[in-house]
Amino acid sequence: MGDVDDLLRAVFLGVLQAATEFLPVSSSGHLVLAPELIGDDVSTLTFDVALHLGTTIAVVAYFWRDWARITTAGLRDFLRHGLKLTAWSQYALLGVWVVIATIPAVVVGLLFGDAIDEQLREPWVVGLTLIGFGLVIGLLDRWGGTVARLLDMTPARASTIGVAQAVALIPGVSRSGITIAAGRGLGFDRPSAARFSFLMSAPVIFGAGVLQFRDALTSDEELNWGPMIAGAVVAAVAGALVIRWLLSYLERGTLMPFVWYRIGLGTLVLALSAAGVI
Numbered sequence: 001m002g003d004v005d006d007l008l009r010a011v012f013l014g015v016l017q018a019a020t021e022f023l024p025v026s027s028s029g030h031l032v033l034a035p036e037l038i039g040d041d042v043s044t045l046t047f048d049v050a051l052h053l054g055t056t057i058a059v060v061a062y063f064w065r066d067w068a069r070i071t072t073a074g075l076r077d078f079l080r081h082g083l084k085l086t087a088w089s090q091y092a093l094l095g096v097w098v099v100i101a102t103i104p105a106v107v108v109g110l111l112f113g114d115a116i117d118e119q120l121r122e123p124w125v126v127g128l129t130l131i132g133f134g135l136v137i138g139l140l141d142r143w144g145g146t147v148a149r150l151l152d153m154t155p156a157r158a159s160t161i162g163v164a165q166a167v168a169l170i171p172g173v174s175r176s177g178i179t180i181a182a183g184r185g186l187g188f189d190r191p192s193a194a195r196f197s198f199l200m201s202a203p204v205i206f207g208a209g210v211l212q213f214r215d216a217l218t219s220d221e222e223l224n225w226g227p228m229i230a231g232a233v234v235a236a237v238a239g240a241l242v243i244r245w246l247l248s249y250l251e252r253g254t255l256m257p258f259v260w261y262r263i264g265l266g267t268l269v270l271a272l273s274a275a276g277v278i
Contacts, residue, residue, distance in 0.1 A: 010050060010227035014234030017051040018058065021205070022198065022242045024137060024177025024258045029130045029265055032123050032171075032278060050228040052209030054235025059202045062240045066199060070095040090151040094199075097153045101162035101200040106207065108166040121171050123273035129172030130266030137174070137181040138259035144184030150192040157186050158200075165200065172266070175201060177258065190250035198243060 016034065020027035060067060073092035081087040085096065148157075164182035168175035176197050183193025272278045 006224055006227040007230050010231035011234050013051060014054055014231045015238045018055060018235045018238035019242050021055050021201075022058075022176055022239060023246060024174050024180055024255055025262055025265070026126075026130055026172050026174035026177065028121070028171035029126050029174075029262070029269065032121075032126050032269055033272075050231030051235050052205055052212055053228075054232040055239045056202060056206045056209055057232070057236040058239025058243065059198050059205065061236070062243050063195075063199060063202075066091075066094075066195075070098075094151065094153060097155065097158035098196075098200050098203070100155055101158040101165065101196075102203045104159070104162040104166035105169065105204050108169055109208075113169065116169055116171075123269050123278045125170075126172035127266045127268075127270035127273060129170055130262045130269065133173045133178060134259045134262030134266065137177045137255055137262075140181035140185040141190070141255040141259075144181075144193075145187035146189040148187040148192065149189065150195050152188075152192075153196060157183075157188075160186060161196065161200065165204065174262075175204070177255070177262075180255065184255075190254070191247055194247055194250050 013034065016030055017027055019025075020030045069091045073089045074095045077088040077092040085093065088096075161179050161182045164178045165175055167173055168178050176194075179197040179200065180190070180193045183196060184190065188196070269278070
């Protein structure tokens with residue numbers, strides 16, 4: 001029964017991770033509650049590796065045309081023009097902006113990642129950030145402009161959204177939520193802000209997965225390959241479906257339903273924390 005239980009957990013966590021990684025609702029906010037639903041040992045390296053692998057596959061596979069155009073244009077322009085970025089095409093530059101947007105989270109993660117994990121993963125912290133940053137997301141979405149499109153990205157805009165992604169290392173903030181909101185605050189329409197958020201997530205999620213896999217190989221904990229593969233497959237499929245749905249929704253809808261959901265979840269987490277349940 002242990003193997004079956006692990007497979008069921010992998011499926012559940014795969015769906016949960018995919019939905020909460022890409023929707024602006026915070027994966028850490030939900031994973032605080034996950035042990036109460038399916039047991040205390042859900043945060044194992046097996047599941048961590050699987051979920052990071054699956055969500056990486058989702059964002060790479062769903063945007064494969066963008067990645068192909070970015071790679072092709074980048075290589076062509078580099079061979080033709082070297083590092084003279086003023087001569088590069090829009091899609092080649094988009095790849096550069098993705099790299100620039102990734103740098104703040106990498107730096108902050110390397111310098112403060114352990115401290116964040118040790119000191120800020122308390123349920124009451126997650127509850128407060130769910131609510132507080134939910135309000136920030138709602139305000140930026142409501143008052144943001146709609147004049148900029150994906151290919152209007154600039155180094156300054158990419159850096160600002162990158163800083164927002166670094167802030168999302170704090171549990172409960174939501175990487176997708178705060179980066180989409182930052183894009184809205186910089187004047188991007190919702191689909192473009194979300195699209196850039198997803199593109200810039202790939203290096204960060206992949207890097208986190210590599211670090212988790214390294215830890216798994218050097219840890220005394222044995223990797224459970226069956227659940228790991230199952231979790232990765234489920235997270236990949238569910239992640240692609242969530243991305244597709246959210247991009248379609250943002251063509252006509254706002255982020256406010258997610259803001260209200262975050263406030264409700266944050267209130268629940270705070271109440272359960274105060275009661276000593278989590």
